[in-house]
Amino acid sequence: MLIRFTIENFLSFREKQVFSMIPGKGSLKSHHKSTSAKGVSALKAGVIFGANASGKSNLIKAIDFGRKTVLNGTKPEQLISTNFYKLDKKFFNEPTYVEYEIQHKGKNYAYGFILNSKEIIDEWLFEIIKSGETKIFERKNTTEYDLGFLFKKNKTSEEKQFLEFTAKGTPRNQLLITQIRNTNVIDNVSDIQDILNVIDWFQNALTVIYSGTKNISKKFELHKDTNLQQVFKDMLEYFDTGIDGIEFKEVDFEKMDILTEVKEDIKSDLLSEKSEKTSAFLSNPQDDKYYVISKIDNLTVQAKLLKTKHKIVGGGYELFDLKDESDGTRRIMDLIPLIIDFFRGGNVFVVDEIERSLHPNLVRDFFEFILDKCENINSQLIVSSHEATLLTQKLLRKDEIWFAVKNKEGATKLHSLEDYNVRFDKEIMKDYLLGRFKGVPKLGNRNQLSILPINE
Known part of the structure; x- marks a missing residue:
């Protein structure tokens, strides 16, 4: 399960933005929450609404960027394939920040990294519980590693040396967990299960589905x-x-x-x-x-x-x-x-434009079908959508509804319906289309379009 995702300086995300699947205070539809692991639950559904070019798809691309960076890595001497925010010169030389908080194999983890096009600057993995966190490893300034927790799990000098050798041998443009995934570290140490759990989440739990069919x-x-x-x-x-x-x-x-x-x-x-x-x-x-x-x-x-x-x-x-x-x-x-x-x-399924080529009734029924039968299922469906018929609290919780909005400088901001004082019995689709929650297009004056004939 995805608990929370944070992104900064990537595509239309300039300042740090957080997409959270942590349940709010509402008690309705409790079966939409996952089974608690170490005191932490996650929502089973999330729908991101917004106007065209608001950044909905960029959020999905950001989630996928981290997945690809972990699983595919970067070849030696190759630039890291990232995409910085391009509409503010202050951010041209700033790094990208990516962090996933996930629930997998009965544990909760915070895994993230900071990078530029040439190197991984920072990388970290923590186990998180409701009352605190434990550092699994931390990488600072590209080549400085704190492996203290892993040394406690792998106590022989040979194991410690192998872990240290693996860390120091990780290329500057490669994540440590990618290096571990691509080598035989597991055959030479006693316990790196926490790292393997995170790798397994990216490889076997997270699936990103785009709407286009060109490729x-x-x-x-x-x-x-x-x-x-x-x-x-x-x-x-x-x-x-x-x-x-x-x-x-x-x-x-x-x-x-x-x-x-x-x-x-x-x-x-x-x-x-x-x-x-x-x-x-x-x-x-x-x-x-x-x-x-x-x-x-x-x-x-x-x-x-x-x-x-x-x-x-x-x-x-x-x-x-x-x-x-x-x-x-x-x-x-x-x-x-x-x-x-x-x-x-x-x-965990992350789907771009779930409604593509589908009748509104079918999209609505698809969600009803998934959510009606999910009580004992710990899976997640996170989608971007223009389908306003999904905007109802009869179907979704307030904390499952998100909006992506671009400001005047072209930067995407994320906010949740949970941020608004809306009664549980309030029909919200009309208010959304009227612009109360933002995330709708701001159309210009049609009378000023140059294609129109000029009236003398």
Whole structure:
């Protein structure tokens, strides 16, 4: 679970902004809160509203930036791929600040880093409880490390030397936990479980889903024991798509018309010993085809092409490619694996523009469905949206509703509905559209548009 995320000097975020999933004082919809771990709970849903270009998607990109920095790292001598705030010269030479407070494996952690395009300046990991915190490790001034806690867990001189050697051998442009993930540290020490828990959260719990379909992308990873055909049939019928099921056609993975680096990335992910999942759902927008890629053994993956089934008048079925289905149906196909993994628990989904190509009633029902059945599930769904019908306290708690607003200088500010004095029975959609909570577009004077004819 994501407890809190903090970002500074990245894309449209100039000053430090905090997106919090910590429950407020309200007692309504208590099943929207996760099971307490060490006295800390997190909300299971978060919806960020705002005008176009307000920074909603930039928040999601910021969350994903940290994930990619941890999992992918940076090659030696390569610049770190960051994106500073560009509308204020004072921030051109300032570093980016990123921090995640997370709940995973029964513990709460604060993990973060400060970086510029050349090096990691600071990095830290703390375990947090309601009454305080314990430092797991801290990195200062790029090369200075405090490993005292890890030395207490790994007491032999050989273990301490190996940990110190690993830290000192970490490149200036690389995170320490990335270095640990990419080397055999675990085979040479007794206990670095807290670091492994954080790595596992980024690799196996956090999934970021963008709205665009211009790039080939792995959408979700699925467990091998899932009966995909039955699940898809049930969900497609539930969402009234007119589809009567799916079938799979086995194809040669190596001959798939997909970029080699994409195929290698999928194989690397699925065959990794650190991955908990065994299958991936892949969309190829170049030909509008969907595939399920499954791990067969430690060296091999199998690809199957997904086709939809439609009843023929007079009996029988016709098989369709996904390109023959509507944009809305394809978007539903994207979300079905999310639903599967959400109810398995332990997953955090961050989705950009959840409403893309979907009817407002379907978006509302999707959230009702997730939140109505989440009482004993510790998963999270965080989305950006323009869909104002979600703005109701019958569906969401006040602390689950957020707004992104850009000021006159183009910097994004975040605030929650919890900041406003709003009764629990107050319908808030109208007030939002009227601008009470900000986050709506400020339109200009149409009579001053240059395209209009000039009246003499």
